[in-house]
Amino acid sequence: MTSPFDGMAALHERGIDELPFRRHVEMPSVLAAADGVEGRRVLDLGCGSGHYARFFARNGAARVLGVDRSPGMIAHARHREEVEPLGVSYRVLDTATTDALDGAFDVTVAVYALSCAPTPAALTRLCAAARDTLAPGGRFVAATLNPDLATVPHYYRPYGFDLTVADAHLRDGDPVGLHGRAEEETFQVTAYYWSREAHERALTEAGFTGIAWQLPRTAAEGSASLFTRYLAAPHVVAVSARVP
Structure with a gap:
């Protein structure tokens, strides 16, 4: 199994994962949407370099497993675990085929994974995989492309990246x-826009209830003004849902 993200692990570690908006806005917002992880079994679905998995371990999760379809990302995450042991386990696994993990977790988190779905059917399959x-009573939390993101050119450039769209009036x-730059390297990823209605339909079809959207928050003490523009139209927001 190979993945186009295999070669990006070190880039994530050196730059993408450390972008200030991620540390001060995105991560605390995801943790709030999860209602905390202390003492809970947590799955990081599409874990990449393991940045969130380590974050959950440091916040008291009883067990953390990170899965990703990229062997390169998982190899990097395992290396980080060797260097700084936190008790996190990692597996190479496609996020859409999680049968081996059936019912094993209290919280499943997917950061940017839903935005990788190119069709409504793929979006529903990802939600169903998380559900399984x-x-x-478990909770699913997805950090996903904001349905109300800013389409003004270079709006997000002060935060280390840009978004580009073909039409300002986005459709599902x-x-x-x-597009962005971390240290001396550039990166480019294609995501797919989904409205709130499309997200909620996919989550409902997957068997979730109690769908809620989490307003972004900042944990940057004394520097919230740095994120005023970002918080007015964040490019990513958290949506959560529960298993009945």
């Missing part, structure tokens, strides 16, 4: 380009 990993399934 959770025990009864439209591609959104994410």
Whole structure:
């Protein structure tokens, strides 16, 4: 199994994962949407270099497993675990085929994974895969492309990246380009736009209830003004849902 993200692990570690908006806005917002992880079994679905998996371990999760279809990302995450042991386990696994994880977790988190779905059917399959990993009463949290993102050119450039769209009036399934620079390297990823209605339909079809959207928050003490523009139209927001 190979993945186009295999060669990006070190780039994530050196730059993408450390962008200030991620540390001060995105990560605390995801943790709030999860209602905390202390003492809980947590799955990081599409874990990449393991940045969130380590974050959950440091915040008291009883067990953390990170899965990703990229062997390169998982190899990097395992190396980080060797260097700084936190008790996190990692597996190479396609996020859309999680049968082996059936009902094993209290919280499943997917950061940017839903935005990789190119069709409504693929979006529903990802939500269903997340649903299958959770025990009864478990919570799914997705950090996903904001349905109300800013389409003004270079709006997000002060935060280390740009978004590009072909049409400012986005429709479900439209591609959104994410471009940025970390240290001396550039990166480019294509995501797909989905409205709130499309997200909620996919989550409902997958068997979730109690769908809620989490307003972004900042944990940057004394420097919230740095994120005023970003918080007015964040490019990513958290949506959560529960297993009945």
